[in-house]
Amino acid sequence: MIHNGVLIDDTYAEAFGMKATRIIITADNLTWAKNAANAAFGFATSVIACGCEAGIERELAPDETPDGRPGVAGLLFAMSTKELAKQLERRIGQGVLTCPSTAVFAGCDSEEKLPLGKNLRYFGDGWQISKVIAGRRYWRIPVMDGEFLAEESTGLLRSVGGGNFLVLARSRCQALSACEAAVLAIAKVPGVITPFPGGVVRSGSKIGSKYKALPASTNDAFCPTLRGVTESELSPEVEAVLEIVIDGLSDADMHAAMKAGLEAICEIGAAGGIVRLSAGNYGGKLGQFHYRLREILA
Amino acid sequence: MSALTLTLRAAPQGRVDMSGVLPAALAGLSVAAIAALPLIMNGRPVALGELFDVAPGEANRLVICTATNCLDYLGKGMTAGTITVEGPAGHYTGQNLCGGKLVVRGHAGQFAASGMKGGLLHIVGNAGDWLGAALIGDRAGMAGGVVAVEGDVGDRAGDRMRRGLILVRGRAGDACATRLLAGTLVVAGGCGDQPGFGLRRGSLILGHAPATLPTTFNHAGVVDLPYLDLLRRHAAGILPGVVPALSRVRRYVGDLTCGGKGEILVAT
Numbered sequence: 001m002i003h004n005g006v007l008i009d010d011t012y013a014e015a016f017g018m019k020a021t022r023i024i025i026t027a028d029n030l031t032w033a034k035n036a037a038n039a040a041f042g043f044a045t046s047v048i049a050c051g052c053e054a055g056i057e058r059e060l061a062p063d064e065t066p067d068g069r070p071g072v073a074g075l076l077f078a079m080s081t082k083e084l085a086k087q088l089e090r091r092i093g094q095g096v097l098t099c100p101s102t103a104v105f106a107g108c109d110s111e112e113k114l115p116l117g118k119n120l121r122y123f124g125d126g127w128q129i130s131k132v133i134a135g136r137r138y139w140r141i142p143v144m145d146g147e148f149l150a151e152e153s154t155g156l157l158r159s160v161g162g163g164n165f166l167v168l169a170r171s172r173c174q175a176l177s178a179c180e181a182a183v184l185a186i187a188k189v190p191g192v193i194t195p196f197p198g199g200v201v202r203s204g205s206k207i208g209s210k211y212k213a214l215p216a217s218t219n220d221a222f223c224p225t226l227r228g229v230t231e232s233e234l235s236p237e238v239e240a241v242l243e244i245v246i247d248g249l250s251d252a253d254m255h256a257a258m259k260a261g262l263e264a265i266c267e268i269g270a271a272g273g274i275v276r277l278s279a280g281n282y283g284g285k286l287g288q289f290h291y292r293l294r295e296i297l298a
Numbered sequence: 299m300s301a302l303t304l305t306l307r308a309a310p311q312g313r314v315d316m317s318g319v320l321p322a323a324l325a326g327l328s329v330a331a332i333a334a335l336p337l338i339m340n341g342r343p344v345a346l347g348e349l350f351d352v353a354p355g356e357a358n359r360l361v362i363c364t365a366t367n368c369l370d371y372l373g374k375g376m377t378a379g380t381i382t383v384e385g386p387a388g389h390y391t392g393q394n395l396c397g398g399k400l401v402v403r404g405h406a407g408q409f410a411a412s413g414m415k416g417g418l419l420h421i422v423g424n425a426g427d428w429l430g431a432a433l434i435g436d437r438a439g440m441a442g443g444v445v446a447v448e449g450d451v452g453d454r455a456g457d458r459m460r461r462g463l464i465l466v467r468g469r470a471g472d473a474c475a476t477r478l479l480a481g482t483l484v485v486a487g488g489c490g491d492q493p494g495f496g497l498r499r500g501s502l503i504l505g506h507a508p509a510t511l512p513t514t515f516n517h518a519g520v521v522d523l524p525y526l527d528l529l530r531r532h533a534a535g536i537l538p539g540v541v542p543a544l545s546r547v548r549r550y551v552g553d554l555t556c557g558g559k560g561e562i563l564v565a566t
Binding site for chain 1: 302361461463480485499501523524525527528529531532559561
């Protein structure tokens with residue numbers, strides 16, 4: 001299959017089940033809400049070493065937030081409920097509680113809950129105040145700029161992580177430029193994030209390593225500098241490969257995000273230096289969600 | 299389908315206990331069966347039909363029409379449905395209310411919302427003393443739900459209140475929110491003397507500065523409290539304009555004899 005001069009590999013992106021939550025961070029203005037979100041969701045690119053994958057889902061207007069202030073919605077994904085709860089507490093405690101004027105609220109609901117302000121309240125050293133408003137419990141924690149307001153808990157969602165595709169281009173700058181367009185297209189899809197820096201990852205990995213301590217190592221088949229010494233997947237004209245990784249709250253969200261990203265790349269096409277589109281496929285061993293590139297683009 | 303309507307024929311010769319006259323209890327009953335239901339008047343049983351005309355209709359939207367305030371315990375223990383009282387209510391209105399909506403299109407007597415745990419009590423007129431307060435001998439008063447009063451309330455509103463929200467558009471009498479255990483009492487029109495005496499936790503929010511405060515409250519200055527934005531949004535759907543328009547309020551902490559974890563917030 002060829003789209004606008006771009007060869008679409010007959011392969012699939014292999015994704016897997018994750019636990020996720022959505023939170024809403026508000027502040028006096030959008031700048032400070034984003035400062036908090038960037039701190040909380042920073043260093044959350046991959047569960048391999050960050051504990052969770054997280055990012056800003058979208059910006060929220062004042063009429064979309066619980067307290068009527070500007071804010072952002074963020075998504076966090078982890079491999080287990082326990083790890084998600086741990087990462088959520090640490091990241092809100094260090095990234096949002098610390099940030100001037102912010103408040104944090106649940107962005108989703110479910111029967112099973114994750115603590116949000118439930119444990120952070122103890123920072124109040126006994127001066128924290130509980131308020132139940134419209135059936136939801138909030139904690140008012142005294143801090144030096146007034147009070148940090150945190151909803152007691154947020155919902156726990158079953159989600160899909162690790163959706164991906166690989167962009168093979170004639171040069172690094174062409175690959176990057178195409179990926180930037182894809183990330184912008186994916187950002188318009190609700191319920192998904194692209195957790196890597198700027199939404200793009202250059203260090204795609206394979207499972208395992210020659211070093212026993214490492215669970216993953218460089219995807220040598222797609223490294224242009226290793227052509228000639230490994231079983232390369234790259235044709236001679238490919239100079240650079242970049243990957244976009246997507247986490248989504250549902251299979252449908254993931255499918256929509258993959259489609260938006262792939263179509264954005266195809267629109268740039270061969271004229272923009274794009275040679276091929278492929279995906280991280282681990283032979284079905286990694287996850288139960290498979291997103292076939294050709295089906296998505298059909 | 300119209301609402302099931304009970305219309306009081308004439309002023310009864312005493313106080314009538316309306317316990318048990320609830321949407322759930324009347325659902326599925328014939329007019330005759332409803333008329334035969336026993337009520338208590340002056341400690342003696344009396345058939346409902348002797349006092350009320352019964353017009354059949356949807357029991358889930360019960361309407362009680364009265365010209366006198368002799369009907370006590372209206373909506374006591376209600377869990378679902380709606381009761382609308384067209385006229386004044388007696389004492390103990392909405393006692394132990396757990397769910398549903400009780401609307402009084404008139405004034406309410408003393409001890410309204412005592413023991414209330416959920417639902418909404420909306421009083422279009424004034425409420426008497428001890429709104430949402432603990433009954434004599436009870437350890438705590440109102441324990442949940444929302445009370446909205448469009449008029450004034452009497453003395454000791456919210457005394458020993460445990461949880462929930464009381465919104466008052468008018469003025470409160472003396473000693474409101476005394477011994478408040480937790481929860482929130484909002485009084486837009488100001489209040490009488492000594493509000494919050496013995497307040498342990500919880501919030502008394504005033505639209506106007508009180509003439510006097512107990513000496514056991516300390517001024518904590520003017521602060522910006524984001525939770526008031528949430529409260530204002532929630533209250534706007536029940537009794538708009540009652541919560542101060544600005545979240546920047548003057549805060550008094552106390553009662554210091556009871557731990558100092560309570561607060562009185564005054565609009566700036």
